[in-house]
Amino acid sequence: MWKIDKDQCKGCELCIAVCKNEALKPGKERNSKGYLVPEHISKICISCMMCDLICPDMAITVTREKEKCEKS
Amino acid sequence: MNPLAEKYLRKEALPTIFCPGCGHGSVLNATIRMIDKIGIEDFLFVSGIGCSSWLPVFIKADVIHSLHGRSIAVATGLKLARPEKKIVVFNGDGDCLAIGGNHLIHAARRNLDITVVTLNNYIYGMTGGQMSPGTPTGGKTKTSPYGNNEKPFDAVTLAIGAGATFVARETAASPVKITKTLTKAVAHNGFSFVEVMSQCPTQAGRNIFGKAAPSDLFNILKENAVSKKGAELTSSQFRTGVLHHDEKKTAFRTVNELLKTEA
Amino acid sequence: MNMQTRPKAIVIQGNQACVEGALLAGCTFFAGYPITPATEVAEVMAEKMPNTNAVFIQMEDELASMNALIGASWGGAKAMTATSGPGYSLMQEAIGYAAITETPCVIINVMRGGPSTGQPTMTSQQDVYQAKYGSHGDYEPIVLVPSSAQEALDLTIRAFNLSEKYLVPVSVLTDEVVGHTRERVVIPDAPDVYNRIAPPEGIDYKPFKGVDELGGVPYRGGFGEGHNICVDGQTHDGIGMRIGHLMEPSGNLVKRIMDKINNNIDDISDYELKCTEDAEVIVLSYGSTARVALRSVIDAREKGIKAGLIKLKTLFPFPDEMIREETNKAVRILVPECNAGKICNEVQRVVNIEVESLPKFGGAMHVPAEILSAIERS
Numbered sequence A: 001m002w003k004i005d006k007d008q009c010k011g012c013e014l015c016i017a018v019c020k021n022e023a024l025k026p027g028k029e030r031n032s033k034g035y036l037v038p039e040h041i042s043k044i045c046i047s048c049m050m051c052d053l054i055c056p057d058m059a060i061t062v063t064r065e066k067e068k069c070e071k072s
Numbered sequence B: 001m002n003p004l005a006e007k008y009l010r011k012e013a014l015p016t017i018f019c020p021g022c023g024h025g026s027v028l029n030a031t032i033r034m035i036d037k038i039g040i041e042d043f044l045f046v047s048g049i050g051c052s053s054w055l056p057v058f059i060k061a062d063v064i065h066s067l068h069g070r071s072i073a074v075a076t077g078l079k080l081a082r083p084e085k086k087i088v089v090f091n092g093d094g095d096c097l098a099i100g101g102n103h104l105i106h107a108a109r110r111n112l113d114i115t116v117v118t119l120n121n122y123i124y125g126m127t128g129g130q131m132s133p134g135t136p137t138g139g140k141t142k143t144s145p146y147g148n149n150e151k152p153f154d155a156v157t158l159a160i161g162a163g164a165t166f167v168a169r170e171t172a173a174s175p176v177k178i179t180k181t182l183t184k185a186v187a188h189n190g191f192s193f194v195e196v197m198s199q200c201p202t203q204a205g206r207n208i209f210g211k212a213a214p215s216d217l218f219n220i221l222k223e224n225a226v227s228k229k230g231a232e233l234t235s236s237q238f239r240t241g242v243l244h245h246d247e248k249k250t251a252f253r254t255v256n257e258l259l260k261t262e263a
Numbered sequence C: 001m002n003m004q005t006r007p008k009a010i011v012i013q014g015n016q017a018c019v020e021g022a023l024l025a026g027c028t029f030f031a032g033y034p035i036t037p038a039t040e041v042a043e044v045m046a047e048k049m050p051n052t053n054a055v056f057i058q059m060e061d062e063l064a065s066m067n068a069l070i071g072a073s074w075g076g077a078k079a080m081t082a083t084s085g086p087g088y089s090l091m092q093e094a095i096g097y098a099a100i101t102e103t104p105c106v107i108i109n110v111m112r113g114g115p116s117t118g119q120p121t122m123t124s125q126q127d128v129y130q131a132k133y134g135s136h137g138d139y140e141p142i143v144l145v146p147s148s149a150q151e152a153l154d155l156t157i158r159a160f161n162l163s164e165k166y167l168v169p170v171s172v173l174t175d176e177v178v179g180h181t182r183e184r185v186v187i188p189d190a191p192d193v194y195n196r197i198a199p200p201e202g203i204d205y206k207p208f209k210g211v212d213e214l215g216g217v218p219y220r221g222g223f224g225e226g227h228n229i230c231v232d233g234q235t236h237d238g239i240g241m242r243i244g245h246l247m248e249p250s251g252n253l254v255k256r257i258m259d260k261i262n263n264n265i266d267d268i269s270d271y272e273l274k275c276t277e278d279a280e281v282i283v284l285s286y287g288s289t290a291r292v293a294l295r296s297v298i299d300a301r302e303k304g305i306k307a308g309l310i311k312l313k314t315l316f317p318f319p320d321e322m323i324r325e326e327t328n329k330a331v332r333i334l335v336p337e338c339n340a341g342k343i344c345n346e347v348q349r350v351v352n353i354e355v356e357s358l359p360k361f362g363g364a365m366h367v368p369a370e371i372l373s374a375i376e377r378s
Helices: A014-018 A050-054 A066-071 B003-008 B023-038 B052-058 B071-081 B093-099 B101-110 B155-162 B175-187 B201-209 B214-224 B255-262 C014-025 C039-051 C062-074 C085-100 C128-133 C149-166 C176-180 C247-262 C287-302 C320-326 C342-350 C368-376
Strands: A002-004 A060-062 B043-047 B063-065 B086-092 B115-120 B166-171 B192-197 B241-245 C008-013 C029-032 C055-058 C079-083 C105-113 C119-123 C142-144 C169-175 C182-187 C230-232 C271-274 C281-286 C307-312 C314-316 C332-337 C355-359
Touching: A014 A050, A014 B214, A050 A060, A050 B023, A050 B175, B003 B023, B023 B052, B023 B115, B023 B175, B023 B192, B023 B214, B043 B052, B043 B071, B052 B063, B052 B086, B052 B115, B063 B071, B063 C062, B071 B086, B071 B093, B071 B101, B071 B115, B071 C029, B071 C055, B071 C062, B086 B093, B086 B175, B093 B101, B093 B115, B093 B155, B101 B155, B101 C062, B115 B175, B155 B166, B155 B192, B155 B241, B166 B175, B166 B214, B175 B192, B175 B241, B201 B214, B255 C039, C008 C014, C014 C039, C014 C079, C014 C105, C014 C149, C014 C169, C014 C176, C014 C182, C029 C039, C029 C062, C039 C055, C039 C079, C039 C176, C062 C079, C062 C085, C062 C105, C079 C085, C085 C105, C085 C128, C085 C169, C085 C247, C105 C149, C105 C176, C119 C176, C128 C142, C128 C169, C128 C314, C128 C342, C142 C149, C149 C169, C149 C176, C149 C182, C169 C176, C169 C287, C176 C287, C271 C287, C281 C287, C281 C342, C281 C368, C287 C307, C287 C332, C287 C368, C307 C320, C320 C342, C332 C342, C332 C368, C342 C355, C355 C368
Parallel strands: B043 B063, B043 B086, B063 C230, B086 B115, B115 B192, B166 B192, C029 C055, C029 C079, C079 C105, C105 C169, C142 C169, C281 C307, C281 C332, C332 C355
Antiparallel strands: A002 A060, B166 B241, C008 C182, C105 C119, C142 C314, C271 C307
């Protein structure tokens, strides 16, 4: 499962840069501080956690779900 | 918010003061994961002044956010008063290598059992982008408008030369490696020094590298990090990984401890 | 008095007396750097401390020494350093940090001639303003001035007690003469020792919030015990979070750290009066100069001149009220001091008559005859 705390996001897009599967793309929605929050495409996400690990604001949480891993 | 952030960060201090895409945030993220493995009650943190030194202020722990350049000196006093604690110092390239260089080499010489994490972002960020001992030769900054006419410090070689017994370098682009290396560094009995090369989109990015996108700077860090032993380096490249580890050298002991051992 | 109860008296120099005082006061951490004429403090500390449970470390410079004190003090130690002019200059930034973070620590400054390298082996009292104003910004340090080896011991104990009570850096300004004169010193058996007040259990501990019952001084301690204390040199709120961008709370913090000293001047102040009740000529002095001044006042009395002495042992906070009261009948006030006339200005600030400065330069001390002739001049 992929979650983002929109208000913690500063729109730096490092998560997009580390995503090997292109499951993240630049967002169109702005958060309360005016930053563009990235969009997540859940069907191609493999929960590799790179975005969670790199996020400078610890806004992203990736929880690995077994069945999802098996599918991918 | 990430559950680890929930658990270990001071919510009242968030968001961090770091600019969007600052590598220091990723280092904070990686540090939290190291702390989570070991247990936060073992740690005390000390930092100096500069962007880097805000890092531990966001951690829900006991922290001394000290003076510019003096973090290692403060940590020395703290360690001697609280030897049972793991002391981790965060400072920057200017803080640790310019104004605080003397304390770095002497703490390394003593082999004092503390960990120093120097976040090298090539520039003085907080004051608006002036050249630092981390700025590459030729790098244009606000105080080197014609290009830096000096050579940067190789902090790792400096620390090894001064007597540090665990020396490593990582980049903010490799958070998993930072967590692993920091875990080893705090476990090491003696002076451990970890230089983390970090991207500064606001100052170093625009001025030195001509790029402001965090992802571009992130890729530059990745291209310049060489972890393969013995590989040839270009002028912009640097070695990463654990570069020196000497477990035989005894860590600093107070005279009190020496007298007790003799008796 | 039998031998058992007679207090121990030894002949030591002032620098060693500082060490004896520090250890009696419970000093557990010393960080220093060699400098003339203060080096003996570090030397004796290095010898004595490891045999107690106290830690001695020689740091790489005075910047490191003073900053190590801050780390050690937050670690729970009672910390001290000793230095002289050039080293004292280097320590000033960290003294300001100790002031705003309310970190107790003691600095012995054995004054020598300045400015700069000046006169390393000669005495002076040139650092009195530096002790008060040396670091940037508004703060109120406590400054004590012993005039003898005995007072070096007594006031070092007092320095620790005041530092622990008010959570401020306390400077003990001795000078080359006090530091190096060997004389009889009575070592007290068990002097009164004050320790910082730890937060009572169960309270919402805010390490930077003044406590009314403690005279506006916060509780102190508990670092590393799960309170999540953030010690910050930027203006901060009660829990240590930065408020440098906020005007009112920042101003309140700075006012509080000054008020906790200024509202307790009577407690902090320490002085001796000699023949001031009917004195027409008052000599105000401090440190080693006060011993010369005492001789001159006694000599003047023998000549029938109504002279009196105010000897300050606490130099700052400056005892404005006491000086105003003790000098209100005086016709003349003389201030001999081994500098260009610094404390003379402070006295002038609080009295209505013109204060006469008796400055001294070049490392020399006043001799009784010259202060006496100044008293006789009318």
